[in-house]
Amino acid sequence: MTWHNSLQWLQALVAFDTTSRNSNLALIHHVQGALDGLGVQAELFHSPDGAKANLFATLPAQDGGMQGGVVLSGHTDVVPVDGQPWSSDPFTLTQRGDRLYGRGSCDMKGFIAVALALVPELLALPRRQPLHLALSYDEEVGCMGAPVMIDALVRRGARFDGCVVGEPTSMQVVVAHKGINVYRCRVHGRAAHSSLTPRGSNAIEHAARLICHIRDLAEACAANGPYDECFDVPFTTLTTNEIRGGIAVNTIPDLCEFSYEFRNLPGMSPQRIQAQIDRYVREQLLPRMRREHEGARIDIEPVAAAPALEAAEDAAITQLVRALAADPATRKVAYGTEGGLFQQAGIPTVVCGPGSIEQAHKPDEYVELAQLQACEHFLRRLAQSLQGDGI
Template identity: 40%
Template sequence: MTVAQAKPDTTHPRLTEAKAHLGDLIAFDTVSANPNRPLIDHMAVYFEDLGGVTTILPDETGEKANLIVRFGPADQPGVVLSGHTDVVPALEGNWVTPPFEMHERDGRLYGRGSCDMKGFSACLMAAAPTFAATDLKRPLYLCFSYDEEVGCLGAPAMARWLKDLPVPPVFAIIGEPSDMTLVTGQKGKIAMRATVTGTSGHSSFSPNHVNAVDYASRIIAMIQNRGRAYETDGPFDQDFTVPHATMLTTMIDGGVATNVTPDKCSFTFELRSIDESSAQSDMQAVIDHAKATLLPEMKAKSDTAHIEFDQIFAYPAMGDASDSDAFAVFRGILPEWSGKVSYGSEGGVFEVIGGIPSVIVGPGSIKQAHKADEFVEISQLNKCLNFLDALTKQVS
């Protein structure tokens, strides 16, 4: 793939505005456990004042919501520019400056969400006056979701809403941090919780009990073995940052005391897939093997012993949109291609549910996300604003 355009290094005239918007957005504590509605209302008022047509899609509580803003005509196939509003917790104790205040140091803007991914949203806000003042031939749909960080929970409602439009969008650009390079693939994910129920008693009589931690550890070993099989046997796609699927255990909880056989143990595990068609069957194969291997042993000691598997969430992989008609239309403005990524995004949701071919292009590096002193390079915001200018010209 040879998609590459040189971008000027001069300071964009709206860079100061983008920085100011980013400071405002970071100040909203939109950790996924909290409401995001104050931020959504703040953005909606801003875009409405510019003439944008806004639609708010609240969740069942009304405390969280998606925002969709349209600039341009509704009767033409348009482009989605998508970013999530939630951020991960900022519980690390080694932040140099408060995480929900933006601070500028050495050409970087620090704060929770600066990179992932309020920097992109701030650029959209800074570019919106240009969107509003331009005679757009194709509409731009600015989409801001809730709860991406906990399983892409808000995006499906937006994808369905867009799909049901009389003239749906034909292309989506997801602003996840990609160093302002073009990403044409993203892994899907299935997150699961396993709960093992055994029998308890004084640990000196442990052979008579069903040790939930022991059986959980054996399931975890099966998960580890499946993960290793992906590493050795594939399938492989060398365009990904990790060129194969991964399966691993992420959290575990069990036991009550050192001298009590544990009767409960739960743990979470995940599968990140590159082959969307086999993801569910691969996961089910691990579950079936665990039950078939372990349950007879457990039941031989206690009829009440059992294993439960519950899906926490799942989101689909984002396929390669480079063969789509829409990609060909916008190919000339897209930045240099950097491959495919193993982290999640809402691109797969727009593609699978909305039928919208999607790519990732956004400011910042994923290496700076989800950690103390998260930051985005100011130069990345500058590149993003230049890219949005090029997109505006393409659709006008």
Template identity: 60%
Template sequence: MPQASVADQAYPNSAVDWISKLISFDTTSRLSNLDLIDFIRSYLERQGLQCVLTHDRSGKKANLFATVPSASGRTTGGIVLSGHTDVVPVDGQAWTSDPFAASIRDGRLYGRGACDMKGFIGVTLQLVPMMLQARPAQPVHLAYSYDEEVGCVGAPGMIEDLVKRGVNPAGCVVGEPTSMRTIVAHKGINAYRCRVHGHAAHSSLTNRGLNAIEYAARIICMIRDIADGHKADGPFDEAFDVPYTTVQASMIRGGIALNTVPDLCEFEFEYRNLPDTSSEEILSRIRAYIDRDILPRMKDEHPSGRVEIEELAKSPGLDAAEQEAITQLVRALTNDHEVRKVAYGTEAGLFQKAGVPAVICGPGNIEQAHRPDEYVTLDQIAQCEKFLAALIGSQVPHGA
């Protein structure tokens, strides 16, 4: 929806007002997030903070990174509070209220992104004046990314930039919805598009064509075999809600007419690997099957046959070390010492890969994410405020 210029905007005061304002920006991943980013940047700059933006290639999307210095003026080390600004589509969903106009009913704040994850971002922004007044013992970094929902595409540029600038945070809390419980691990995300190229012919002359759909189907069945193998034989990690690596084909397109041999079939597939399971091994098995079994048969039928695999998204899993200072601190502040691991992916694995220890903890229940009438409870917002206020007042040493 169109937004007024940032100069005309009134900035919210409470966390609920902040979350409601953020929901009003339609930042569905297929759209630009710049209106929201400009609004946040204007607010932070008026608070005297410097914002660093990293854009995508089109210039239509951006990450925002800002630092609240420590009492001594230090801007390195400290804690990162990380959240993504994009949301999933509402197309075809039966909402009982406008998904981009927040509403409160029965102790719940409704709207697209309310829990995933504008709830967390709204709380962090509401606490900025408190941070500046309290003059924390260590810097607090605000990291807001784009395109997390399509495979954690935006955050790598922001993380690469903070590494180059020597920010060197001691820890990161990614505020995905966990019902304010501590999550110490998640799976890796790997997404690909496979294009199977055949040769078109009239369906009465199938011997002169090469059916791309039929060979794509063979590859998809092999992918299912890999999935069945992991489900039956592991490896397993029972701390995960789904305790094995999962693999699936998800979207497929091909053919132009019933009486035409299809010359192209495209499908997407993904796998979510346990953190200690090689993500490359699965792709290597698929490529080996194509090279060994599929391509020779295709070439026997027609020399134009070929198969291409394109990487769409790739993000590492998270396996937070219990001895890391950020893990111990978040556990202490939430009074939560149960080991929890989740099948969905987050940007925490990217921070860990860059040398920044990370855990996941944020308001809302993941079961509400992506659904119609998405909501976060007001109680969860209040718990998040209390948690972050305590976190900001704590010290996270390096190397603990």
């Protein structure tokens, strides 16, 4: 019965187009209504504009206790399908063989579907500790939604013993990932006709100097470390991935905008990395620009940030999830999750969920039936472990 419900839930969740540019409220209200029908009250934490919401719900312990226990975390937004060659409607769950195709089936509505399908069974399970569901918005655009929920819970004194983030890991245990830091830079020069070059200040050319400096920092990290060989890319990376500037081939541009990101190893301060960029701007680039134009300036603003995760091996949640997944391997990944946000709030966290990250964000995204079944078995055993005095 539960397995059939997992597929029904996944079908329902995929049908909601929760691409990050859209609202997720229809999906959230659907889940809230279903939980309410089971007697579980779900609290919503809305985005500042009210267009999106996180959902947090607690399946209390048998004595009604709401503190402690384990959080099951998942994001409800998905990446766009624009321009991708899908073989079927990306927002209609489609089974072909042992695979279920649809946007978000792998990343990460499969995990959410299994967790929701198990709620009736878990409510009937005599647990001495509660189990919590945390569904977020805007993870795919920089983990923008989860902090709204986590901060509110922390302020009210909520306490949790651990968190499992159900990102696709093929049901293997991930104990660490890099931090993600995204910045937007606007270089302001002065426009002029290209035949009168000395009267202008070329924003594109000065932006190029800063971009090359960022590349130099990236090469220094690759050459000198620090390193962690458990990662597929064992050092901190920096890249510039978007740029816009100029209006005509014969006009000195007065504006150039670009975005850059860096992915720092756990334990490496992202503030120190950004400080090196700021220092180059302040001490070298701006003085050079202002010799051409006194009003030149460079504006750098943070766009998104997700802290790195590094789970403690002796943490109870790490040991429990390793035991349930029968996975002793040390596995660290370059992609980010909301796990670092929970850890930053003092909640021990690991990552483990159905599906392969290799399928995430691609056309014809899919999750294997066997992965959902393994997730159901894992979550059921996790809930049963809460029958004791502590995880």
